[in-house]
Each structure stands twice: as structure tokens, then as C-alpha cells.
Amino acid sequence: MAASTLTEVARLAGVSPATASRVLNGSARKPGPGVSERVRQAAEALGYIPNAQAQALAKSSSGLVGLIVHDIADPYFSAIARGVQEVAREQHKMVLLATTGGTPADEKEAVAAFAARRADAIVIAGSRSRRPEDDKGNAELAAELDRYCRNGGHVGVVGQAIVGAGALDGYHLVEVPNEELAAELAGNLAAGHSGEFVIIGGPEGLITSDDRIRGFQSGLAAAGRPAAEVLRASFNRAGGYQAGLELARRIREARASGASQEGKRPGLCIFAANDVMAIGAAAALRSEGFRIPRDALIAGFDDIETLRDFRPGLSTVRLPLEEIGRLATLSTVGTETADRGDGHDDGGRTVTGQVTLRRSTEWAP
Amino acid sequence: MAASTLTEVARLAGVSPATASRVLNGSARKPGPGVSERVRQAAEALGYIPNAQAQALAKSSSGLVGLIVHDIADPYFSAIARGVQEVAREQHKMVLLATTGGTPADEKEAVAAFAARRADAIVIAGSRSRRPEDDKGNAELAAELDRYCRNGGHVGVVGQAIVGAGALDGYHLVEVPNEELAAELAGNLAAGHSGEFVIIGGPEGLITSDDRIRGFQSGLAAAGRPAAEVLRASFNRAGGYQAGLELARRIREARASGASQEGKRPGLCIFAANDVMAIGAAAALRSEGFRIPRDALIAGFDDIETLRDFRPGLSTVRLPLEEIGRLATLSTVGTETADRGDGHDDGGRTVTGQVTLRRSTEWAP
DNA sequence: TGTGATCGGGAAAGCGCATTCCCACTGCAA
DNA sequence: TTGCAGTGGGAATGCGCTTTCCCGATCACA
Numbered sequence: 001m002a003a004s005t006l007t008e009v010a011r012l013a014g015v016s017p018a019t020a021s022r023v024l025n026g027s028a029r030k031p032g033p034g035v036s037e038r039v040r041q042a043a044e045a046l047g048y049i050p051n052a053q054a055q056a057l058a059k060s061s062s063g064l065v066g067l068i069v070h071d072i073a074d075p076y077f078s079a080i081a082r083g084v085q086e087v088a089r090e091q092h093k094m095v096l097l098a099t100t101g102g103t104p105a106d107e108k109e110a111v112a113a114f115a116a117r118r119a120d121a122i123v124i125a126g127s128r129s130r131r132p133e134d135d136k137g138n139a140e141l142a143a144e145l146d147r148y149c150r151n152g153g154h155v156g157v158v159g160q161a162i163v164g165a166g167a168l169d170g171y172h173l174v175e176v177p178n179e180e181l182a183a184e185l186a187g188n189l190a191a192g193h194s195g196e197f198v199i200i201g202g203p204e205g206l207i208t209s210d211d212r213i214r215g216f217q218s219g220l221a222a223a224g225r226p227a228a229e230v231l232r233a234s235f236n237r238a239g240g241y242q243a244g245l246e247l248a249r250r251i252r253e254a255r256a257s258g259a260s261q262e263g264k265r266p267g268l269c270i271f272a273a274n275d276v277m278a279i280g281a282a283a284a285l286r287s288e289g290f291r292i293p294r295d296a297l298i299a300g301f302d303d304i305e306t307l308r309d310f311r312p313g314l315s316t317v318r319l320p321l322e323e324i325g326r327l328a329t330l331s332t333v334g335t336e337t338a339d340r341g342d343g344h345d346d347g348g349r350t351v352t353g354q355v356t357l358r359r360s361t362e363w364a365p
Numbered sequence: 366m367a368a369s370t371l372t373e374v375a376r377l378a379g380v381s382p383a384t385a386s387r388v389l390n391g392s393a394r395k396p397g398p399g400v401s402e403r404v405r406q407a408a409e410a411l412g413y414i415p416n417a418q419a420q421a422l423a424k425s426s427s428g429l430v431g432l433i434v435h436d437i438a439d440p441y442f443s444a445i446a447r448g449v450q451e452v453a454r455e456q457h458k459m460v461l462l463a464t465t466g467g468t469p470a471d472e473k474e475a476v477a478a479f480a481a482r483r484a485d486a487i488v489i490a491g492s493r494s495r496r497p498e499d500d501k502g503n504a505e506l507a508a509e510l511d512r513y514c515r516n517g518g519h520v521g522v523v524g525q526a527i528v529g530a531g532a533l534d535g536y537h538l539v540e541v542p543n544e545e546l547a548a549e550l551a552g553n554l555a556a557g558h559s560g561e562f563v564i565i566g567g568p569e570g571l572i573t574s575d576d577r578i579r580g581f582q583s584g585l586a587a588a589g590r591p592a593a594e595v596l597r598a599s600f601n602r603a604g605g606y607q608a609g610l611e612l613a614r615r616i617r618e619a620r621a622s623g624a625s626q627e628g629k630r631p632g633l634c635i636f637a638a639n640d641v642m643a644i645g646a647a648a649a650l651r652s653e654g655f656r657i658p659r660d661a662l663i664a665g666f667d668d669i670e671t672l673r674d675f676r677p678g679l680s681t682v683r684l685p686l687e688e689i690g691r692l693a694t695l696s697t698v699g700t701e702t703a704d705r706g707d708g709h710d711d712g713g714r715t716v717t718g719q720v721t722l723r724r725s726t727e728w729a730p
Numbered sequence: 731t732g733t734g735a736t737c738g739g740g741a742a743a744g745c746g747c748a749t750t751c752c753c754a755c756t757g758c759a760a
Numbered sequence: 761t762t763g764c765a766g767t768g769g770g771a772a773t774g775c776g777c778t779t780t781c782c783c784g785a786t787c788a789c790a
Contacts, residue, residue: 003480003516005775005776005777006776006777006778007776007777015739015740016739016740016741017740017776017777017778018739018740018741018742018778018779019738019739019740021776021777021778021779022739022778022779025777025778027778027779029737029738029739030738031738031739032737032738032739035738035739047512049477049480049481049512050481050776050777051422051481051483051775051776051777052478052481052482052483053418053421053422053427053482053483053775053776053777054422054745054775054776054777054778055776055777055778056418056745056777057416057418057419057422057745057746057747057775057776057777057778058744058745058776058777058778058779059745059777059778059779060745062418067462071447072437072443072446072447072450073440073443073444073446073447073670073687074443075438075440075443075671078437078438078439078440078443078446079438081437081438081443081462082436082437082438082464085437085462085464089464094461094462094463094478094482095461095462096459096460096461096462097432097446097450097459097460097461097462098459099447099450099454112414113417113459115368115414116414116415116416116417117417117418117459118368118416118417118418147412147414151368237674276671279674280674282674283674286676304671305438306440306641306669306671306672307671309602309644309645309647309648309675310674310675310676311651311675311676322438370745370746370747371746371747371748372746372747380769380770381769381770381771382746382747382748382770382771383748383749383769383770383771383772384768384769384770386747386748386749387748387749387769390747390748392748392749394767394768394769396768396769397767397768397769400768400769415746415747416745416746416747418745418746418747419745419746419747419748419775420746420747420748421747421775422745422746422747422748422774422775422776422777423746423747423748423749423774423775424747424748424749424775425775
């Protein structure tokens with residue numbers, strides 16, 4: 001990766017490196033038009049490309065924003081990534097990508113790598129974990145992020161605060177009201193469904209999943225319904241599928257014992273803690289010969305764009321994922337320029353979602 | 366982003382910066398155990414994080430791989446991105462992301478930005494364009510990439526070669542046999558469908574789309590069928606939807622004039638140049654009251670993972686997208702180490718896909 | 731015409747690190 | 761004891777760029 005340098009350009013143009021630097025980037029001082037033209041031509045002739053590393057070193061600002069996600073191929077994250085990317089582009093920054101599978105230890109590695117590259121900001125998306133086995137990783141992640149913040153970095157956090165992080169400014173939380181929205185969804189579903197509810201969630205300790213489950217339960221409670229049983233599986237399509245198989249088994253057993261009530265009574269209403277799990281569960285039920293919503297109702301969470309054409313339309317909670325990515329990124333760069341200007345930044349923003357009922361939860365006797 | 370420096374660590378440990386550098390990174394020379402321990406402790410105490418920018422500058426290798434896609438939220442690209450990310454991780458590199466919407470001019474910008482950051486490799490995915498209005502952008506993109514290659518960079522190209530690029534080594538093409546696979550798909554469909562075919566493609570000049578269309582047509586021809594009409598729309602879900610509406614209109618008209626042959630004769634068989642277009646078209650048809658495969662058959666291309674649970678199952682051509690991303694990245698870093706070792710690198714690899722027939726093209730009278 | 735202000739340009743000092751020399755010291759054989 | 765290779769460490773240079781600081785020249789104004 002050798003390329004021509006500023007010095008070479010300067011020499012060719014017959015000026016000093018200082019002058020060349022001044023014309024070839026937005027410096028405050030503008031050299032005379034004659035000189036500028038010469039320099040520009042020399043740069044063009046040599047195919048000069050400024051070395052961003054050197055620039056970053058010299059003015060200690062890298063123009064990088066780091067993005068940490070569990071899995072970039074998961075539509076939830078890729079939608080957020082799009083938002084991040086957009087803002088980065090507007091701000092003339094580049095985004096550095098790291099995928100971690102949700103492991104705090106890996107997330108810590110990613111933060112360290114971003115810090116090493118002196119990223120101007122870090123956006124971290126994906127549910128935090130509260131599982132005991134992640135305690136150590138969480139502590140290290142928090143320490144790494146705290147250090148990054150103390151060194152002047154800004155981190156945009158999507159969803160819920162970092163477990164164990166200090167109350168530094170530098171953290172900007174984009175809050176997603178998972179619990180409230182799940183409660184609202186539960187209320188809506190309870191209004192139209194008199195049968196039993198069951199929840200498919202991620203592993204216990206995954207905060208996003210737990211929040212949604214808790215919200216859903218409280219929504220049921222508010223509607224005077226008993227708490228739903230919770231099935232745990234991995235927080236992705238495979239987990240949903242697995243749980244779906246289990247539910248298919250149960251439905252079959254229930255029917256076998258409870259005589260032939262098929263189609264007479266509303267069946268199970270399943271709430272999956274995210275859309276891809278819901279789709280997985282639906283696929284499992286279908287593969288076992290059940291139909292939705294005839295044999296079971298099902299709802300998800302997120303309203304993933306690619307899944308909107310799914311039939312029957314999946315009831316879910318629409319989350320403005322791209323906007324979330326945008327906000328998380330903006331909150332970091334915004335305060336960078338308007339640093340503690342008026343009063344002070346609230347340190348983040350809250351987005352809102354929207355319960356979206358579709359055919360997957362319409363029970364027609 | 367101020368942080369403690371190597372010099373500070375060295376001072377605290379009572380050694381020279383040179384020694385500190387030697388112990389804190391994998392240098393050839395290993396300082397004595399006592400000194401090493403002191404330095405390591407000092408680094409720990411200060412929370413030292415090496416400045417990757419400075420390191421890159423000093424040893425001129427950035428540990429960065431640039432990835433250029435049209436849209437990271439498109440599942441086609443996010444699947445590829447996952448593969449790229451995996452390899453990057455294995456190689457201890459970080460990936461820099463750029464999204465361009467497929468505009469060559471923007472792609473050129475991205476390449477320049479990557480070159481400025483001295484990325485060790487660039488992976489560029491997404492159909493090349495041959496549209497006249499992109500001529501200028503293409504030329505510039507090719508020039509920029511050529512320059513990057515000449516400076517020692519490696520670029521992994523997914524799909525088809527860069528329009529107008531020089532025959533430099535430095536380019537590594539991962540070839541996707543779009544044409545052959547589309548032909549094969551057409552052959553399979555023609556065997557089971559006696560009715561008319563129609564193609565929904567991207568804008569003319571989008572090479573991936575054009576290749577698939579051409580392949581499909583030649584497959585039809587090989588099966589003794591007349592060429593299919595081609596509808597052009599944007600190469601995404603919206604385009605597919607729009608084309609789907611148009612087709613719905615035609616089907617309705619044909620039925621109105623051709624008496625009530627509904628359900629008696631096989632209807633239209635639609636080939637969409639990619640899966641998301643197919644899904645869009647299916648949604649449009651459905652919204653117009655038609656059912657698939659009863660009223661129209663439909664097939665796509667790519668076999669997007671998120672869309673596999675779609676009902677009726679979408680006939681398509683499975684492409685190993687993640688593997689494609691992996692290969693494209695490997696081809697760039699592989700030759701970096703084993704640079705022109707044995708004989709010489711073929712400069713790329715070819716992947717293969719698999720025609721996958723599902724219910725969306727099963728016509729049951 | 732003289733004087734301070736302004737402007738256009740260059741010299742030089744880093745930014746944080748890797749690395750090449752170079753030196754002092756040790757251990758060993760002669 | 762001298763000579764020499766080997767070893768562990770430091771001084772210094774440079775990666776490519778930005779940014780003070782400085783200096784000569786030009787300008788406006790008295």
C-alpha cells in the first residue's frame with residue numbers, strides 16, 4: 001500500500017509540504033489561487049490520496065465510528081446498521097463493523113479494537129445480557145467502555161444501558177420501551193382472544209427478551225388474565241422453530257385428551273419475543289400440520305421489513321429500527337460538536353414503537 | 366480521544382520506548398522477563414491501548430478490509446457481509462463498511478476512502494452497471510481501483526468483473542454463474558409448466574439482472590419455448606411489487622377476454638431476477654386477489670435465508686452468499702501472505718448455486 | 731514616506747509508534 | 761589476560777501529515 005505522499009506532491013508543485021497540506025484539505029488558511037492550482041494539478045498528476053492514518057495521527061480524530069452488533073445478517077441488526085451508516089455518511093465518517101454473537105467478552109474485544117483505532121464514537125446494539133456466565137465479560141466490557149468514555153469517546157447504546165457501566169457522560173442511550181410495548185400488545189391480544197397464552201422467549205438473562213416477556217405478562221395481568229407460561233430457546237429463528245415443535249406437540253396432546261374441539265374453541269396464542277422467533281415457530285407449527293391462525297395465534301416483535309410480506313401477516317410491534325440506528329449515531333456525534341452547549345444533553349433519546357395487529361392473531365371460528 | 370501513550374508506559378516502567386514497544390507487541394526481539402513484567406504492569410496500570418493509527422503509519426499495514434455493498438439492510442448483502450466479517454475476524458482484521466446504493470460514482474468515493482485508510486483489501490459486492498448514465502462513474506471507479514491495485518492493494522470482486530478495469534493482478538473475482546443457473550432454472554420450470562413465461566428484471570444494464578434474464582431466456586429456448594417478455598423495474602422489493610401489479614392487471618384482462626378459463630389452464634409463470642423482487646410481485650398479486658401458485662407461478666433467485674419460511678415456498682436458485690463473502694475476502698488476504706507462491710493464483714474462485722424448486726411453481730390444476 | 735497590520739509562504743516540531751543502529755556488558759575460548 | 765561473538769537495552773530516525781511559529785513582502789493609513 002505505498003502511494004505518493006504529500007511531500008512528493010509539494011515537491012512537484014514547487015511548494016512546501018505545509019502549503020500543499022493547506023490546499024489539499026480544508027485548512028483555515030487558503031493559499032493563493034496560483035499556488036493552489038499548481039498543487040492541485042500536482043496532486044492529480046501523482047494520483048495523490050491523503051493517508052488518513054497519518055491525518056488521524058496528526059489531528060487526533062479518526063473519522064471512524066464503530067458499530068457493534070450480534071450478527072450483521074440478522075435483519076434486526078442490518079436495519080439498524082443502515083441507519084448508522086446513513087448518519088455516518090452524512091457526517092463524512094466511516095463505519096467500522098464488529099459482530100460478536102452477543103458475547104460480552106467479544107464485545108469488549110471490539111471496543112478495545114475501536115479504541116485502538118481511536119474511533120470517534122461507538123454504537124453498540126443488541127440485547128445486553130444478565131446471565132451469570134456473562135458477569136465477567138460484562139464487567140470487562142463496562143470497564144473498557146468506561147475507559148473509552150473517559151478518554152473522550154462517545155458511545156451510543158441501543159436498547160438498555162450497559163450492565164455495570166459508570167454514570168459517565170459519554171454514554172448516550174437510545175431507549176426502546178420494550179416492556180411498555182409488549183404490555184400494550186398483550187392488552188390488544190387479550191381483548192380479542194379468550195384462550196390461553198404462551199410465551200416463547202430467549203434465554204433467561206437476555207434483557208431485551210426479559211423486558212418483553214415481563215411487559216407481556218403485566219399486560220395480561222392488567223387484562224385480568226393469568227400469567228403465561230414461558231418457553232426458553234435461543235433468540236433466533238432456530239430457537240423459535242424448536243419451541244414451535246414443542247408447542248405443536250402440546251397442542252396435539254391437548255386435543256387428543258380434550259376430545260375433538262378442533263376449530264370450536266380458540267387455540268393457543270403464542271407471543272414470541274422477536275419476529276424471527278415467531279417465524280420459526282410458525283414454520284414449525286406448519287410443518288406439524290397446524291395452520292395459523294386457525295390452530296394457533298402468533299405474534300412477534302420488531303416488525304422486520306423482510307418479514308412483512310409473510311402470510312398470514314404477522315402481528316407484531318413495529319420498531320423504527322433504522323431510526324434507532326440513526327439516533328444512536330447522532331447522539332454520539334451531535335454532542336461531539338455541540339459539546340455541552342445549551343444546558344446539557346439528556347444523553348440520549350427515546351423512540352417509540354407501534355402495536356401492529358395482522359392476520360396471524362385473528363381468530364375466525 | 367486522548368489516551369496514555371507508549372512513552373508514558375515506558376517512563377512508568379523505567380525503560381525506553383523502544384523496549385516498551387518490544388514487549389507490548391509481537392516483536393522479534395524479546396526483552397528479559399523482569400523488564401517485560403514491569404512494562405506489562407505499567408501498561409495495565411495506565412490502561413494503555415496501542416494507537417492503531419500510529420502503528421499502521423509506522424509499519425504501513427492497517428489491518429483493515431473495506432466492504433462495499435449497495436445496501437447493508439438488503440438480506441443479499443448482509444449475508445455476504447457476514448461471510449466477509451467472519452474471515453476478517455479470523456485474520457484479525459476489522460471491516461470498514463460503505464454503502465453506495467449501487468452508484469458507481471459513490472463506489473469510487475468509497476474506494477478512495479478505503480485507499481486513504483490504507484485498507485489491506487477491498488471487497489466489492491453488488492451488481493456492476495452497464496447503463497450509459499453510469500459510464501463516467503464506472504470509468505472513475507475502475508481508475509480508482511486500478512490505482513489501488515497498483516499501490517499493492519487487493520480487491521475481491523463479487524459476481525462480475527469491474528467494467529473497464531485493467532487486467533492487474535490484485536483483482537480477485539468470485540464468479541457467480543448467474544446465467545447458467547438461470548438457464549437451468551428455466552429448464553426445470555419449462556418441464557413442469559406448459560403456459561406462458563414472463564420475466565421481471567431490474568433496470569437494463571444492471572449486469573447481474575441482465576445475466577439472469579439472458580440465462581433464463583436461453584434456458585427457455587433450449588426447452589423449445591418462445592422468449593419471455595421482460596418487465597423492467599427497480600431491483601428490489603418495491604420494483605417487484607410494481608411489476609406484480611402490472612401483471613395482475615394483465616391476468617385480469619386476459620381472463621376477461623379469454624372467457625372463464627380460471628383454474629383450467631396453467632397461468633403465467635413469473636421469473637423475478639431476485640428473491641426480494643419475487644416476494645414483492647407475489648405480494649402485489651395477492652393484494653389483487655390472486656393466489657400463488659393457483660393463479661400464477663413465481664420463482665426468484667438467491668434463496669435469501671429470511672425468505673425461506675415464506676409460503677408458498679419460493680422456487681429459486683440457492684446461492685451460498687455467506688460463502689461468497691468468505692471467498693471474496695479470503696482471495697484477497699490469501700494472496701497477501703502466499704503472494705505468488707506456487708505457480709500463480711488463479712485470481713479468484715467460482716462458486717456454484719443450486720436450483721431449488723418449491724411450491725410457488727407447482728401448478729395443481 | 732514611514733509604520734504597523736495583514737497576508738502568503740516556509741521551517742520545524744510533533745502526533746505515537748516501529749525499527750535500525752549502536753553501545754555496554756556478559757560469557758566463552760584462545 | 762585478550763579477543764570475539766552474543767545479548768539486552770537505549771538513542772535516534774522516520775512513517776505522512778497538521779499546525780504552530782516565524783519571516784519577508786505587501787497593503788492601508790497617517
